[in-house]
Amino acid sequence: MSVIYIILPLALLMALGGIIAFIWATRRGQFDDLDTPPNRMLFDDEE
Amino acid sequence: MVPDLAQSIAPTAAEAVECAHCRLPVPAGLIDPSHENQFCCNGCRTVYDVIHGCGLETYYRIRDTVDADPLPARPAGHAYEEMDNDVFLDANTAQRSDNHRTVALYLEGVHCAACVWLVERLPRVLPGVLEATLHIRESVVRIAWDPQKVALSRIARMLNSLGYPPHPVRNADRATRRRDEDRRFLIRIAIAGACAGNVMLASFALYGGFFNGMAAEFEALFRWLSAGLGVVSLLWPGAVFFRGAIAAIRTQTAHLDLPIALGLTVGTITGLVNTILQRGEIYFDSLTVLVFLLLVGRWVQHRQQRWASDAVELLFSLTPTAARRIEGDTVRTVPIEALQPNDLVQVRAGDNVPVDGIVTDGTSTIDQALLTGESRPFPIAAGQSIYAGVTNLSSPLTIRAQTAGAQTRVGRLMQLVEEWSQRKAPIVRLADRIAGWFVAAVLLLALLTFVLWMRQDTVRAVDQAIALLIVTCPCALGLATPLAMTVALGRAAQRGILIKGADTLERLARPGLICFDKTGTLTAGRMSVVEWVGDETVRPLTAALEAHSSHPVASALTQLVPDDHQLSLQATAVQETPGAGIRGRVDGRSLLIGSERYLAENGVTLPPTIARAAETLTARALSPVYISQDDVVVAVAGLGDPLRPDTSAALSTLRVGGWDLRLLSGDHRVIVSAIATELEIPADDAVGECTPERKRDWIDGAASAGPVVMVGDGVNDAAALATADVGIAVHGGAEASLAAADVYLRTPGLSAILDLLSAARSTVRAIHVGLAVSLAYNVVAASLAIAGIINPLIAAILMPLSSLTVVAIAFGAQPFGDLPKPAAASGTATGEVQGAPSFRVGDAFRNGVGPPG
Numbered sequence: 001m002s003v004i005y006i007i008l009p010l011a012l013l014m015a016l017g018g019i020i021a022f023i024w025a026t027r028r029g030q031f032d033d034l035d036t037p038p039n040r041m042l043f044d045d046e047e
Numbered sequence: 048m049v050p051d052l053a054q055s056i057a058p059t060a061a062e063a064v065e066c067a068h069c070r071l072p073v074p075a076g077l078i079d080p081s082h083e084n085q086f087c088c089n090g091c092r093t094v095y096d097v098i099h100g101c102g103l104e105t106y107y108r109i110r111d112t113v114d115a116d117p118l119p120a121r122p123a124g125h126a127y128e129e130m131d132n133d134v135f136l137d138a139n140t141a142q143r144s145d146n147h148r149t150v151a152l153y154l155e156g157v158h159c160a161a162c163v164w165l166v167e168r169l170p171r172v173l174p175g176v177l178e179a180t181l182h183i184r185e186s187v188v189r190i191a192w193d194p195q196k197v198a199l200s201r202i203a204r205m206l207n208s209l210g211y212p213p214h215p216v217r218n219a220d221r222a223t224r225r226r227d228e229d230r231r232f233l234i235r236i237a238i239a240g241a242c243a244g245n246v247m248l249a250s251f252a253l254y255g256g257f258f259n260g261m262a263a264e265f266e267a268l269f270r271w272l273s274a275g276l277g278v279v280s281l282l283w284p285g286a287v288f289f290r291g292a293i294a295a296i297r298t299q300t301a302h303l304d305l306p307i308a309l310g311l312t313v314g315t316i317t318g319l320v321n322t323i324l325q326r327g328e329i330y331f332d333s334l335t336v337l338v339f340l341l342l343v344g345r346w347v348q349h350r351q352q353r354w355a356s357d358a359v360e361l362l363f364s365l366t367p368t369a370a371r372r373i374e375g376d377t378v379r380t381v382p383i384e385a386l387q388p389n390d391l392v393q394v395r396a397g398d399n400v401p402v403d404g405i406v407t408d409g410t411s412t413i414d415q416a417l418l419t420g421e422s423r424p425f426p427i428a429a430g431q432s433i434y435a436g437v438t439n440l441s442s443p444l445t446i447r448a449q450t451a452g453a454q455t456r457v458g459r460l461m462q463l464v465e466e467w468s469q470r471k472a473p474i475v476r477l478a479d480r481i482a483g484w485f486v487a488a489v490l491l492l493a494l495l496t497f498v499l500w501m502r503q504d505t506v507r508a509v510d511q512a513i514a515l516l517i518v519t520c521p522c523a524l525g526l527a528t529p530l531a532m533t534v535a536l537g538r539a540a541q542r543g544i545l546i547k548g549a550d551t552l553e554r555l556a557r558p559g560l561i562c563f564d565k566t567g568t569l570t571a572g573r574m575s576v577v578e579w580v581g582d583e584t585v586r587p588l589t590a591a592l593e594a595h596s597s598h599p600v601a602s603a604l605t606q607l608v609p610d611d612h613q614l615s616l617q618a619t620a621v622q623e624t625p626g627a628g629i630r631g632r633v634d635g636r637s638l639l640i641g642s643e644r645y646l647a648e649n650g651v652t653l654p655p656t657i658a659r660a661a662e663t664l665t666a667r668a669l670s671p672v673y674i675s676q677d678d679v680v681v682a683v684a685g686l687g688d689p690l691r692p693d694t695s696a697a698l699s700t701l702r703v704g705g706w707d708l709r710l711l712s713g714d715h716r717v718i719v720s721a722i723a724t725e726l727e728i729p730a731d732d733a734v735g736e737c738t739p740e741r742k743r744d745w746i747d748g749a750a751s752a753g754p755v756v757m758v759g760d761g762v763n764d765a766a767a768l769a770t771a772d773v774g775i776a777v778h779g780g781a782e783a784s785l786a787a788a789d790v791y792l793r794t795p796g797l798s799a800i801l802d803l804l805s806a807a808r809s810t811v812r813a814i815h816v817g818l819a820v821s822l823a824y825n826v827v828a829a830s831l832a833i834a835g836i837i838n839p840l841i842a843a844i845l846m847p848l849s850s851l852t853v854v855a856i857a858f859g860a861q862p863f864g865d866l867p868k869p870a871a872a873s874g875t876a877t878g879e880v881q882g883a884p885s886f887r888v889g890d891a892f893r894n895g896v897g898p899p900g
Contacts, residue, residue: 023237
């Protein structure tokens, strides 16, 4: 069962990675506008 | 009406022609068989040509796939020179590097996904534009450009000719601050969620061990893990509640953060002590989930309110930013900020006056409805004072500026509005009032439980007291109000009712005194023909002749026949005498339209029947305009500002609902009492000739007797709207009234007020039910804890149950959903309201205060 001492910190590290990624995305403004991108992606190919 | 004439002109449904740009039907008179494409107006034609000229035809294909609502394009006739002025650039744009500036522009006319595509093709069309990003809900485009390669005015002209007249966004700093605040809030939720999720996982392990046995070593590990994550969740995202609680203690007000912070503190300390001593319950699973849920609840509510106030604030961008300054022999457009006292400013017919000052040259009529609520045009000549915000109607004026910007009468009025908005005491929410008692009761009960159990067993006493604290957690109490409010605000927004503060709904739940402004609120706010006495057949001729004048009386008379008729008739030899009348030949007949004096000057006298009809019209506060055909007066039109179609029905519904109605108007006494009689409001309850200041004082006086609701639309109502307990700004209102009001109606007519009031009642009912359920639950659970029937573990499992119940109640309530339809009786009015759900913010300005710029 002592494997838990490796797995548990590893799981926590992964969670931490997720949080850091989220904070980074938020600060980059990824969640500022949730209305336009779903429209924009429809016409990305149109020129 | 002449039936055969109508049939020969109006197209039948089968052959209706669509506008090539906006797909609305093209009026028969505008159809040009020699062209392939037909347009409903010049705006659409211009935009269509520009789009094709730039090779952006794909727009039409995209627009057809997204199924957008048809919307005619209305480019403004404006060169935007002021945008190249250094003063303007410093105030409204940001320098990123030597050849890189950014600006945020509010666009009128953005309505569908294809607009996003079109606006964001700007860099391809205009070399020098580096990037264009449109936010579709806000209608704000952020543009990065190289000032050395392209001028901002050029970009603005291009946006305008694509059908999106741009306006610089005011308060850009505030927007940035809010955006950062939103981001911090999101990050807090993410951390609270991550902590809660991981603590939950650890708890599953612990619960498993509780039933099946677990090595002490691992149990300690999971307990320490829970404690660590719990403390992180509490100290970082949970800190909001502690800050709220501290603020509540400082200001000595009851606030829900107080019991929440208390519950969190007690739970954490006990949990930590138990973790260290390796005995008893740790509560971190409940605590972290509590922090997460409360934050999510607040976020959702915050988003709704933010959205409403942002939408309203953006309307400020539509106020004129430029003035035409006379510099020697030339006239230059400069931003308002650059104006100095004693500058000479030119105001063209149809433009808004940008400064307070004295008219030095020119004779014209002005529309002061924005300032005084007076619906009749007002004559003005050299030497008279004129105020910023009024509209110049008939001919150009030169004005010597005295003050501009914040120092003008409108500016001072706005300051008044701001002061009164701040002075308005926030109502103590029901939940907060309960919270105070709740905390006291829970603490007292916990103490009682402890003392009672103390005599048997100290450890048991601590356990029971904690079980009580956990099970009576104010989670449900804290969630009931924000959730019910959020549901209501969201549904209100879908119905076109923007509510800026959630407590507004609580104030509107019980009937009280409701005051109405007249011009623009009860009435349509512009001149139209209310009564026509005499020959019906001259109506199309009258309309055709009046189409040659831009006077408001003329535009009322051109509405005499539907759009597609008048274009078939052409007037010739038109001669207008400003302020008196107009003459010309239409369809082989000589027409003379104007006041009694104008007719007398031209040797035409009134027959007795017409004179009698005119007397009746005057008694009803309508202005008579005479129509003479071949030197014989054949008809008289009664012009006035008619009631909106649903006004009567809405007011009687309010009266039945127990509301006390009042009329406060800046218009002339005679007009006000005529309207009051029509609406069955007693003469004593209708106050005429109110200055903005008097309106405010009146509301202030009435407010001491009980809650007052004010409904208005103009700058002259702004101070009153801010002073009233709830200010409601109606569709088409001036920006100042939108800022002052707590509620803004985006659909025309008053029936939205009825929806709002009944939704307020059902929302407050849902809150009461939610609070009652959570209190009842707490009473039962507390009794069980005191009696020793539940231990802390069961308490922790029971706690979320009450929250879930409250959530179910909040979402089960149907504000705006199960409305009785009292306005249905008024037929067309209801149809109009329901038929306009796709209204966009820009319309308020367009329909209300005239063309921008």
